[in-house]
Amino acid sequence: MPVALMKVHLCHKDREGKDNNIMSKEIIKIENLKRDFTMGTETVHALKGISYTIHEGEFVTIMGSSGSGKSTMLNILGCLDQPTSGTYEIDGVSMKDLSRNELATIRNEKIGFIFQSYNLLARTSAIENVELPLLYNSKVSTEERRERAIKALEMVGLADRLHHTPAQLSGGQQQRVAIARSLVNNPVLILADEATGNLDTRTSYEIMSLFQELNKQGITITFVTHEPDIATFSSRTIVLKDGNIIQDYLNDNIQSAAEELAKLPKEDH
Template sequence: MTKEIIKIEDLKREFTMGTETVHALRGISFTIKEGEFVTIMGSSGSGKSTMLNILGCLDQPTSGIYEIDGVSVKDLNRNELATIRNEKIGFIFQSYNLLARTSAIENVELPLLYNSKVNSEARRERAIKALEMVGLGDRLHHTPSQLSGGQQQRVAIARSLVNNPVMILADEATGNLDTRTSYEIMSLFQELNKQGITITFVTHEPDIATFSSRTIVLKDGDIMQDYKNDNVQSAAEELAKLPKQDD
């Protein structure tokens, strides 16, 4: 049996807005196993962002169980959550969130700066390796302003890979990209997934879900659908089908 990376049981998250209580998540249960490529879908207000914050250990559930890589997140303090984020999760954001005027390699090194177990030589080595994995081995010293949107997102992916996380957590990672570039990014995700990396992808675009192996659809804080995708499409093939770009 493959290892369970994420285990969620009857997870609830409530927000108090004045006198009213908003139920953002109303008792959700699911597990994600190692090597899965899961998309979490839902329209705005479905609890998708709340789910993402909890999965990313940026937020704590009101009740229920959330375990990541065997560690129960409940009752962890701010600093312990930071360590979990540092060692177990790789974040990818819609707007890349790279540090401006800072080279690609330094951006990728960032998570390792907060990990005292990694010394500066290992840090550099791992950053170079991660950038090579996303195909930017020749752009180590470019700053974000010298890179295209797709390249910037690749830097961000390299950054998420550098700490060898148990799961990559992507938030609308293709939302700011055109169709061609987003297919390129998706094919990169599929490649990484083939190498055994677990990926959780939060999105509201249905066609992104066709590239993943499993889809969880949220609505009003509940799971509406949770299905295996038997017919996973290859982003690389879709990319080939697109009309040739005028150069």
């Protein structure tokens, strides 16, 4: 078992056993998180008081049918949306009283977000798309920005596609660009919202194997999906239903996406 995963299990035990272990660093800690939406006169309770902790190095999938609140959950984790009540800490910092600008800085420096529909800038080369988050970080120089963007694209296996625009890339490649963009700011946490939802099985597995690689390098990942097979690649699964957690379990039998990919019938091309 890889070292990173060992650590995850240890951490998890701490959480379960309410022990304090200095080795485990809490990346996400939410308590009694609620999110209400007002639709006309009706109030929809999308999240009804959720609490959990994610430790450094974990690969968590959040599952649930549509309407279960999993995307709302993720948007709040990504500081794209604000909870109605409850506390939320990233890397030990409470998000509760942060201003819009401070939240933007958190998104810029601590979080990498990956969307189902990639959300790349049209007619813009892969490298420029990847550079985007760093443009909003004044600490990064032009040269460093370029360097880091190239490195991130190399990590996702697109070293030879630096100057292709989204229209010139396949769906899987576009999602890789989006992943590179989420990596480029060295985030403590990567959040993926149905990142494989628009992709075929083979490409999905390719992307999942990429996520597993990144996780092995110590990056904490939270992945929203409704596909059970995707969940088998993660180390922990949280299942939501109607705004409540109904299951939270460690995966004892983590599948390797690379191996599963090899088992798929070869496509003839």
